[in-house]
Amino acid sequence: MKATVAICTHNRAADVEEALLSLMRQDFAEPFEVIVVDNRSTDHTKQVVQDAGRLTTIPIVYVYEERLGLSVARNRAIREARGDYILFLDDDAVACEGWISGIVSLFESDPRIGCIGGKIEPAWEGEEPNWLLPENRTLYTILDYADEIVEMQKPAMPFGANVSFRMSVFDAMKPFREDLGRVGSNLLSSEETELIDRIRASYTVYYTPYAWVRHKIPRSRISxxxxxxxxxxxxxxxxxxxxxxxxxxxxxxxxxxxxxxxxxxxxxxxxxxxxxxxxxxxxxxxxxxxxxxxx
CATH class of the missing domain: 1.20.1280 (Monooxygenase)
Incomplete structure (x- = not known):
């Protein structure tokens, strides 16, 4: 199997439903699987995933992870994945129709590519605030690095809402550090940066604007x-x-x-x-x- 799409979620059932629907519209011709890691949700996430599975022939696997933490959930997805590449999609993002095919074709073009980040467009609930400084836009998980496929040079980094890895990189290195990444309501991050820094020692990191996702920014964050x-x-x-x-x-x-x-x-x-x-x-x-x- 070429690709595993992983969605890690905590109490965002409605958003997960939209993310899954976007995966059902992919133009990728080869088999792929979807893994939803439910990180101790108390809403109806499980029911949403099961209902989605009945609407498609795409394997949609529900996995419950009791231990809270985004890095914990991501590492669980890596352990469960069967694809050659693992593509992480945030639970509050939707993917364009060519998302999977764009990522996979780029990986297959060069075995030295270990990580790929894609464009992330904001979906503001309302309007983008006029007080937002240019240097702070990335803190809202907005990424528009280049107009063409290019290697991302350090210190530039993909963002977790749209980041993918060649699964074989984890044969020789540990995955996400579990002392980093969000746990519950805290905003601890840098787990992607730390992992990708290690990957760069042996692989290249690329960016593509063609495999884009749209990431929701709720009104509660626009302050x-x-x-x-x-x-x-x-x-x-x-x-x-x-x-x-x-x-x-x-x-x-x-x-x-x-x-x-x-x-x-x-x-x-x-x-x-x-x-x-x-x-x-x-x-x-x-x-x-x-x-x-x-x-």
């Missing part, structure tokens, strides 16, 4: 408060995954008062204030991320 929380957890994630924690800790301690002073200097420039507050929050996350690793 400065949510974005600052996301920025804080980005700092925590960076610190937890870093091997140079002491250096990060000292630099962050020095940066916080500098950005606080700049916020006063640019008091009448709201965009600059938010940018500096964001940097303060991020560095606080770095500091707390270092401290939590020693607790």
């Amino acid at each position: 400065r408060k949510w974005l600052l929380r996301r920025i804080y957890w980005q700092g925590v994630s960076k610190a937890v995954s870093s091997e140079r924690k002491a250096g990060l800790f000292l630099k962050s301690l020095l940066k916080v008062p500098v950005f606080a002073l700049l916020s006063v200097v640019f008091f009448f420039d709201r965009r600059r204030i938010f940018r500096n507050v964001s940097k303060i929050i991020y560095n606080n996350g770095l500091i707390n991320g270092v401290l939590r690793t020693y607790n």
Whole structure:
């Protein structure tokens, strides 16, 4: 079997239904399977998956994973997968019709490709906020890296809403670190970055704009408060995954008062204030991320 599509989910039954329907519309001519890893949901996710399975000849496998955590769920999907390639689709995303075929054909064009990321378009519930700074758009899982198929050069990274791996890479290396990635309501991340950094030691990483997905952004996330929380957890994630924690800790301690002073200097420039507050929050996350690793 060429491809396994993996959807890891927690209490998003309605979104999972839409994601599965998009997989039923794929133009991929070869057999593929779908694995839905239910990460301790308390809604009717299981029923949605079973109902979807009755509508198609595509094998849709329901797997219940009791231990909470996105990385835990992803690793369970990797263990269950039977395809040559595993394609991860977020539970709140829908794939274009050529998604699977675009990913698989790119993998098959070069055995040195170990990981592929695809374009991720935002589906805002409402409108994109006019206060969103360009450098913060990626924090909403928006990815538009290039207009053609290209190798992603470090530090550029695919995002988990649309990322795929050659399964054989896991013969020689461990999958996702389970001390990284979201658990429950926290926004810990960097599990993809850490894994892909290791993959880059032996393989190339590519991007394709043609195998795109549309990722939902609910109204509850379209606020400065949510974005600052996301920025804080980005700092925590960076610190937890870093091997140079002491250096990060000292630099962050020095940066916080500098950005606080700049916020006063640019008091009448709201965009600059938010940018500096964001940097303060991020560095606080770095500091707390270092401290939590020693607790």
